[in-house]
Amino acid sequence: MNKLLTIREAADRLGYSIDTLRRWDKNGFFPAIRQTENSHRHYLVSATEEFSKSLDQLRIAKYWSGSKKGFEPLPCYFCSDSFVFQSRLLRLERDLTEKEKTSDFSSLLLAVIGEIGNNSFDHNLGNWPDVAGVFFSYNLDKREVILADRGQGILKTLRKVRPDINNDKEALRIAFTEIISGRLPEHRGNDLKFVKKVVTSSKMKLFFQTGAAKINLKNKPEFKVEQAQNPIVGCLAKIEF
């Protein structure tokens, strides 16, 4: 079924304002559907998905994870559960196999994407604040992958085993650098250390934000957590390769 979106719904899903969409309609950049000349603008989901591919995917994901009110992203990016995510990861593997000559790097890239994406489901099972699911997009020409969720974020998750953590920056640093004992009830605190290890020893680059804290990782040992200007709900990641 090709549902129609209102201009508000389309604007939210593309990460732009209603005024921008009106302007894009007027200048023909992204035309709306109107039943009569004076009726409201609407947009086909399929056309909105197609148009969204020409936009900055990180901006789309950031808008979604930073929005005060939760809504489902466009279906082409939305994994409502871990099984949908797994099937899209398999599709990415197939696409990578066609494009890449060596499988060694792809295997690491898939492991990193799998860890970050599955972490969202594992850490938020039964505790999603509003929209349950993960935003997942990839562009093999731009060589980038975007992942986002509207989950509890790392601070709230880690506080279950480390109640002394004060803020997002501290939580992000611990998640990426400190080994948390498997004897604690929370087994799942170590996966981002693996992500860091792989990214810093490969040609990948990782931008990762949770709440108001962010990091940029690349093939260098330095690790600096910074304050993000625009806080988000949950987690947001961009992997370049």
Added chain:
Amino acid sequence: MKLNLKKFGTILTSRQLGKEALLAFQPNLREILDKENLEIDFKEVASLSPSWADEFLRPLFLKYKNRLILKNTDNLSVKETLSFLEKIGDFEFNKNS
């Protein structure tokens, strides 16, 4: 006893699926004799990550120790994952590549 891990899929990155794989495999473990090895073959696994491996391999290691033998571990994600689990768990898998 031998197990080709690709029977559980080629992308093994989900903690939930790792847990389910172990549950599905549990009945087979009853057939292992007292001194028999459990050989796990990673051939044709495209990607492995610590979440899946932590749910599937770690419990098997804790039960069988050196009788758990990992084969064809050349895939880079398999190597990195096993090395990571060994580091955080302070143990070493018996590998026979």
